[in-house]
Amino acid sequence: MLKAVNSSCFRSRLHNLAPSLRPATESESPLLRVLGSLRGLGGRSTRLTCRAFFCSDANDASSRVAEIEAKVKEEDVEVKSSSAIVPTNPRPEDYLTVLALPLPHRPLFPGFYMPIYVKDPKLLAALQESRRRHAPYAGAFLLKDEPGTDSNVVSGSEAEKNTSDLSGKELYDRLHEVGTLAQISSIQGDQVVLIGHRRLRITEMVSEDPLTVKVDHLKDKPYNKDADVIKATSFEVISTLRDVLKTSSLWRDHVQTYTQHIGDFNFPRLADFGAAISGANKLECQQVLEELDVDKRLKFTLELLKKEMEINRIQESIAKAIEEKISGEQRRYLLNEQLKAIKKELGLETDDKTALSAKFRERLEPVKDKCPPHVAQVIEEELAKLQLLEASSSEFNVTRNYLDWLTVLPWGVYSDENFDVLGAQKILDEDHYGLTDVKERILEFIAVGKLRGSSQGFLRFEIIR
Numbered sequence: 494m495l496k497a498v499n500s501s502c503f504r505s506r507l508h509n510l511a512p513s514l515r516p517a518t519e520s521e522s523p524l525l526r527v528l529g530s531l532r533g534l535g536g537r538s539t540r541l542t543c544r545a546f547f548c549s550d551a552n553d554a555s556s557r558v559a560e561i562e563a564k565v566k567e568e569d570v571e572v573k574s575s576s577a578i579v580p581t582n583p584r585p586e587d588y589l590t591v592l593a594l595p596l597p598h599r600p601l602f603p604g605f606y607m608p609i610y611v612k613d614p615k616l617l618a619a620l621q622e623s624r625r626r627h628a629p630y631a632g633a634f635l636l637k638d639e640p641g642t643d644s645n646v647v648s649g650s651e652a653e654k655n656t657s658d659l660s661g662k663e664l665y666d667r668l669h670e671v672g673t674l675a676q677i678s679s680i681q682g683d684q685v686v687l688i689g690h691r692r693l694r695i696t697e698m699v700s701e702d703p704l705t706v707k708v709d710h711l712k713d714k715p716y717n718k719d720a721d722v723i724k725a726t727s728f729e730v731i732s733t734l735r736d737v738l739k740t741s742s743l744w745r746d747h748v749q750t751y752t753q754h755i756g757d758f759n760f761p762r763l764a765d766f767g768a769a770i771s772g773a774n775k776l777e778c779q780q781v782l783e784e785l786d787v788d789k790r791l792k793f794t795l796e797l798l799k800k801e802m803e804i805n806r807i808q809e810s811i812a813k814a815i816e817e818k819i820s821g822e823q824r825r826y827l828l829n830e831q832l833k834a835i836k837k838e839l840g841l842e843t844d845d846k847t848a849l850s851a852k853f854r855e856r857l858e859p860v861k862d863k864c865p866p867h868v869a870q871v872i873e874e875e876l877a878k879l880q881l882l883e884a885s886s887s888e889f890n891v892t893r894n895y896l897d898w899l900t901v902l903p904w905g906v907y908s909d910e911n912f913d914v915l916g917a918q919k920i921l922d923e924d925h926y927g928l929t930d931v932k933e934r935i936l937e938f939i940a941v942g943k944l945r946g947s948s949q950g951f952l953r954f955e956i957i958r
Contacts, residue, residue, distance in 0.1 A: 585674055585690045586710050591632040592619055593695075593704040594675070594687070595664060599775045600635040600782045601673045601689040602765040607633070608686045613660065616703040620685060624677055632693050632708055634672035635779050661701035670695050671711070671783040692782065713761050716787045726791040727760055730767050733798040740805035760787050767794040771801045845884055849893060850876050856900040863905025872899050912943035 594609065594616075601607045611617045623629055636659075659667060671694050675687035692711040699705040716723060768781040777797060784790040853876060857864065864872075875896050882889040917939050921932045 585630060585676075588628070588630050588674065588708075589710075590699055590705060590707050591630060591674065591693070592616065592623070593665070593668060593672075593706045594631050594633045594685075595636045595659065595668060596633055596672075597636050600669075600779050601633045601675055601687060602769040602778075602782065603673060603689040603691055604762060604765060605769050606678065606686060606688045607675075608684055609633075610683050611685050612683060613703065617680075617683060617685075619703045620677055621680055624680065629677040630690075631675055631677060631687070632672050632695075632706060633675040633687055633689070634668040634670075634693075634695065635775060635782075637667045637669060661704065662698070664704055665698050665701075665706070668695065669779055669783075671779075673782070674708075674710070692785075711785060713787050714785050716760070718760070720788075723760060723788050723791065726788065726795060727763055730763060730791060730795050730798060733795065733802060734767060737798065737802055737805065740802065740809050760791065764790040764794045767798050771797040772804065773797045773800070846880055846882075849896075850879060853896050853900045860904040860906075865904070868899065868904065872896065875899070910942070912939055914939050914943070 594611070596607070596609065599607075611620065620631060623631065671692060673689040674691045674693050675689050678686040678688050680686075693708040694711055696707045696709055699707055764781065764787065768778055771778075771794075777793075781790055781793045781797070784793060853872070857872065861869070875892055879889070879892050879896065882892060914936055918932070918936055921935065925932070
């Protein structure tokens with residue numbers, strides 16, 4: 494009867510059998526040779542351990558052991574040969590040749606993730622192939638601006654469009670030398686999510702399509718963790734991060750998580766963290782990424798955070814001023830509405846339309862008897878129309894202005910006729926230069942009125958040319 498032994502049980506039994514196995518020689522028992530070889534493999538392959546069987550039939554033991562021994566040797570050779578091509582557990586520092594991914598907006602810092610869009614089908618296929626072969630790493634490098642352009646003016650869509658048009662040597666020349674080794678976390682369509690691991694420097698180009706480069710892995714310069722200057726700078730960075738929390742809640746969760754354990758922080762990671770969450774432009778962030786001196790990197794980050802805090806304070810003051818202005822206007826509006834309601838309740842004031850109608854009727858009252866009947870009829874129609882219109886409508890304003898004009902005219906009040914031709918000529922010559930034909934026509938009109946004794950008729954507009 495056969496019984497499979499799992500890896501943990503098998504190791505414990507090997508440990509218990511060790512004293513009896515040591516004196517035995519290879520010629521004494523083939524089973525001991527197999528057990529010894531499996532024990533030598535240790536935890537290298539769980540598959541090999543699970544293939545070990547024990548047989549209760551002594552006659553079948555030799556053939557079964559020989560078969561297992563042959564399989565073990567065969568798979569051991571296979572593992573060794575495959576590990577020579579691709580490391581079984583590749584580490585990030587093992588990658589000296591990587592695919593180059595251009596970043597149009599901001600550099601990727603170690604410890605942060607960034608989603609990007611890859612429009613190049615060949616590059617996207619190469620990234621998918623890297624993940625399939627269990628080598629999900631690439632180099633992420635910030636893209637330089639085109640000569641004569643300002644990074645603060647170019648929009649994000651234009652930057653991505655310019656990135657998709659670059660390839661080969663042209664793309665290689667536009668990349669910053671220092672970038673980040675990024676793990677390819679996931680690929681959804683043309684969206685690739687990257688996780689930064691460590692700093693890289695491009696040394697040379699290997700191939701153009703897709704762009705592949707050789708890189709050197711960069712390490713921070715040695716520094717004294719107990720130096721007073723670096724401690725003071727780091728604590729000032731943490732203090733500034735906490736001040737940013739008071740003015741902006743955008744990165745509150747990230748900052749609170751990072752600053753909870755002040756005694757366990759890492760100076761280089763602290764500098765990267767502060768620069769990554771700041772609103773600095775991409776060139777300032779790239780400067781922090783390229784700096785290998787931890788003390789200088791912390792100072793760069795502190796400067797960026799101070800700028801960010803000042804911007805947040807200005808933004809907060811502007812928002813507060815606008816809020817106070819709006820609140821003041823709303824408060825005044827509410828008080829006015831309350832005052833109107835109180836006056837209306839006490840009978841001290843009516844609504845706007847009633848007040849306007851009363852004002853127009855009061856203005857018309859002195860000349861009511863002298864006002865022509867057809868004019869009085871028009872005024873009454875317009876007053877009734879005014880009561881039906883909404884105060885916010887444009888027609889309400891037109892009707893109000895029309896009534897204002899009708900009621901302000903001096904109905905029944907006339908001036909004496911003046912037929913002084915010489916006086917009119919003097920005024921026309923003093924006030925108006927030229928226009929001889931027009932002046933003569935006006936004087937003729939006055940002269941005819943003097944002869945007829947009245948100024949009936951009117952001047953036609955055709956005289957003014």
